[in-house]
Amino acid sequence: MKRSLPELSHPQQPLVMVTAYDFPGARQAQAAGVDLILVGDSLGNVVLGYDSTAPVTLGDIIHHARAVRRGAPDTFLVVDLPFGTYHTGVTDAMRHAVRVVQETGADALKMEGATPEVLDVVRVLTRNGIPVMGHVGLMPQTATAQGGLRVQGKDDESARRTLEGALALQEAGAFAVVLEAIPARLARLITERLDVATIGIGAGVHCDGQVLVYHDLLGLYEGDEKKIAKRYAELGRQAREALQTYAAEVRAREFPTKDQSFVMKDEVLDKLY
Incomplete structure (x- = not known):
């Protein structure tokens, strides 16, 4: 059975989330008993060979999410909305979100950021029955504007912006918030302040759950070790x-x-x- 949203709020046992981008990856993740699968736009880097997530299209994400749903029909499925699909207004965002849900069978969608425009989209989607997972800290879709792929929340302004963004996403209706590449103590504070679950990646052990990229944790690329990821196998070699x-x-x-x-x-x- 798929997990229901209430079970995701501050669980006693940390949630296990992993990305997947195809049928065999999803099948393996479900067989391993993960709680959530994310079809992340990281597929641009690890599957499609792009140097960022920005080129990933709505068609790309739908194509891969449909395969993942076939491989993991009983696992809670979260699908990223790619860059540009929710930045041009609530009407466009709603249309794209409905298409993803209808064509993939996603249980929830994920969006990066907590700008007023993004918060408006979160409110509209959740009011219309589409669960949304938020994302603060390092945001790969707009990493250039953040100074590159580096840790966020280390100074007063950045830390407060990250905390306030997470709280605003909760207020807008997000059922969970991803915390990426922020100091562990900040992630712990945010987790304590939120009523909804936090999912960490490079954010320390005190989040309500953790997410890793499939290719990173399995070591599918030799020599591509990242500080925020642990390699549990060396399948690339x-x-x-x-x-x-x-x-x-x-x-x-x-x-x-x-x-x-x-x-x-x-x-x-x-x-x-």
Whole structure:
């Protein structure tokens, strides 16, 4: 059964959230028993080869979210609204949000920021029955305006802006807020001040839950270690070694063997000569 929203508010046991971008990744996440799956616009970096999340389109996110829903039909699914899909007014945002929900089966949508314009969108979506997860701290969609991909909330102004943004998102109707790349003590304070759940990434252990990017935690890219992520496997290295072994066996005519080949009767073959 999918999780209901009330279960996500300050759970006694921290929530486990992971990104997924395709059917096999979602299937593995659901089998592992994660609480939430996020189809993040990080797919631009880790799947589509972009150098940021900004080029990800609504069509991209819908395509991948549909595959994820097929792979994880019973897991609470959150889908990112890409850059530009909720920045041009409430009417555009509502239209794009409805399309994502209708075409993907998403349980909730996620948006970055707490500007007045974003808060207006959160209010309208939630009033119309579309749950919204907020996002403060480092916001990859607009990281350039934040001085790049770096920790936020380290000075007085930035810390207060992050706290006030999280509180404003809650007031606007967000059911949870992602805290990305902020000091652990600030994340703890925000978590204590909010009634809704906080989901941390690079925000310390005191959040109500944690989220990691699928490719980061599985080590699918060699040498791409990030401070905010822990590598629980080295699948990138294992995949490269497997491919190298396959290539060597093909070139040495060691693959395929009889185990991977089919046979035919001699009399059938003789008729072909």
